[in-house]
Amino acid sequence: MHDHRRLGRELGLFDTDPLIGAGLPYWLPDGAAVRHALEEYIRAAERKAGYRHVYSPVLGKRELYEISGHWSHYSDDMFPPMDLGGEQVVLRPSLCPHHALIYRSRSRSYRELPLRIAELGGMYRSELSGVLGGLTRVRAIQLNDAHIFCTLEQVAEEAAGALEMIRRAYEALGIVPARYRLSLPGPGGKYVAAPELWERSTALLTDVLDRSGLPYEAAEGEAAFYGPKIDVQVADGAGRESTLSTVQVDFHQPERFDLRYVGADGAKHRPVMVHRSVIGSVERAVAHLVEQHGGAFPAWLAPTQLAVLPVSEAQVPEAEAVVRRCVELGLRAEVAGPEHGGLGARVRRARLVPYQAVIGAKEAAEGLLAVRLRDGRRLAPRPAEEFLAAVGALVGAHSTALWDGDDRS
Numbered sequence: 001m002h003d004h005r006r007l008g009r010e011l012g013l014f015d016t017d018p019l020i021g022a023g024l025p026y027w028l029p030d031g032a033a034v035r036h037a038l039e040e041y042i043r044a045a046e047r048k049a050g051y052r053h054v055y056s057p058v059l060g061k062r063e064l065y066e067i068s069g070h071w072s073h074y075s076d077d078m079f080p081p082m083d084l085g086g087e088q089v090v091l092r093p094s095l096c097p098h099h100a101l102i103y104r105s106r107s108r109s110y111r112e113l114p115l116r117i118a119e120l121g122g123m124y125r126s127e128l129s130g131v132l133g134g135l136t137r138v139r140a141i142q143l144n145d146a147h148i149f150c151t152l153e154q155v156a157e158e159a160a161g162a163l164e165m166i167r168r169a170y171e172a173l174g175i176v177p178a179r180y181r182l183s184l185p186g187p188g189g190k191y192v193a194a195p196e197l198w199e200r201s202t203a204l205l206t207d208v209l210d211r212s213g214l215p216y217e218a219a220e221g222e223a224a225f226y227g228p229k230i231d232v233q234v235a236d237g238a239g240r241e242s243t244l245s246t247v248q249v250d251f252h253q254p255e256r257f258d259l260r261y262v263g264a265d266g267a268k269h270r271p272v273m274v275h276r277s278v279i280g281s282v283e284r285a286v287a288h289l290v291e292q293h294g295g296a297f298p299a300w301l302a303p304t305q306l307a308v309l310p311v312s313e314a315q316v317p318e319a320e321a322v323v324r325r326c327v328e329l330g331l332r333a334e335v336a337g338p339e340h341g342g343l344g345a346r347v348r349r350a351r352l353v354p355y356q357a358v359i360g361a362k363e364a365a366e367g368l369l370a371v372r373l374r375d376g377r378r379l380a381p382r383p384a385e386e387f388l389a390a391v392g393a394l395v396g397a398h399s400t401a402l403w404d405g406d407d408r409s
């Protein structure tokens with residue numbers, strides 16, 4: 001595995017500036033392209049799974065976090081409040097309270113449940129500057145978050161559905177989980193004291209894990225302050241684990257925010273909140289992808305999907321036409337022309353690009369591309385349109401395969 005900080009700089013994905021501050025990386029165009037592809041994948045997967053997307057502000061009044069319990073259980077990780085005309089507002093440490101208020105914004109019927117609210121939203125953590133680095137420890141976080149408000153009977157199915165979304169995303173991203181963890185509370189006062197609620201939610205998550213057939217380990221002291229969770233752990237090159245994805249069952253926040261729905265019996269009932277994140281924070285997910293793939297991303301994520309290499313100056317117009325066609329088709333391509341050196345040097349420079357299309361005099365005359373895949377395979381020259389359609393299909397399917405068609409080489 002590679003160090004994502006070094007590779008991120010080499011590949012021009014992200015960087016930092018002391019004037020912006022530690023733990024506040026910015027994304028360069030190639031990094032932003034990877035991030036867009038990832039965010040679009042997640043939003044599409046969520047829409048298909050019945051989630052509705054919302055936007056909510058990154059600030060909230062201090063009182064909001066007093067109600068949610070963050071103020072008493074999580075304030076060490078929060079930025080100090082800002083005084084605004086006698087009111088204190090806080091950079092949010094999580095999206096849950098805002099989503100609880102969106103749920104509460106009007107009366108809810110049992111017919112609306114499960115109500116799945118999703119947001120790729122900003123949140124903040126006041127990490128100490130000594131531990132900050134790259135994309136894994138940052139102070140500004142973009143979280144792939146969602147909250148499912150549902151009845152007690154619906155919890156198991158919703159949690160299992162979230163685990164299935166995680167499994168599919170990992171397949172598309174080429175991520176192999178290090179392990180699944182059932183994260184339970186430990187000793188100490190950082191957890192909400194409500195033993196019967198902890199027992200109920202732990203029993204529910206245990207059941208979901210048992211039925212999934214996935215191997216898992218229980219770990220004490222790793223729960224959220226308001227409830228236990230299923231964590232999907234990934235490992236870096238040094239074997240250090242971090243949590244990428246989570247599924248949590250929460251009885252606490254619905255109580256704190258007095259959430260209700262009107263049941264079939266006409267009476268008011270308390271919903272359960274399932275918190276889930278498929279890829280966790282975008283920063284950590286991209287850091288892990290960079291390390292896992294060494295910069296050789298699956299084609300659908302690659303910042304440049306196709307490098308077009310004209311053999312000589314004479315084929316530059318044809319190369320530029322191929323790139324324009326790629327842009328029309330929604331593919332990311334660039335010309336690596338003779339001004340960047342000999343063909344061999346240009347092929348080496350584009351070694352992380354999934355597809356390298358060479359255009360010599362013969363290909364230019366016949367409208368063909370001679371394609372070399374990143375893994376070294378060569379495809380026999382074929383019409384540009386045919387090749388781009390095949391790449392478009394692989395990218396659209398979020399495949400990790402570079403090629404599944406006829407090689408004809």
Ligand SMILES: [Zn+2]
Pocket residue numbers: 094095096145146147275276
């Ligand atoms: Zn949440």
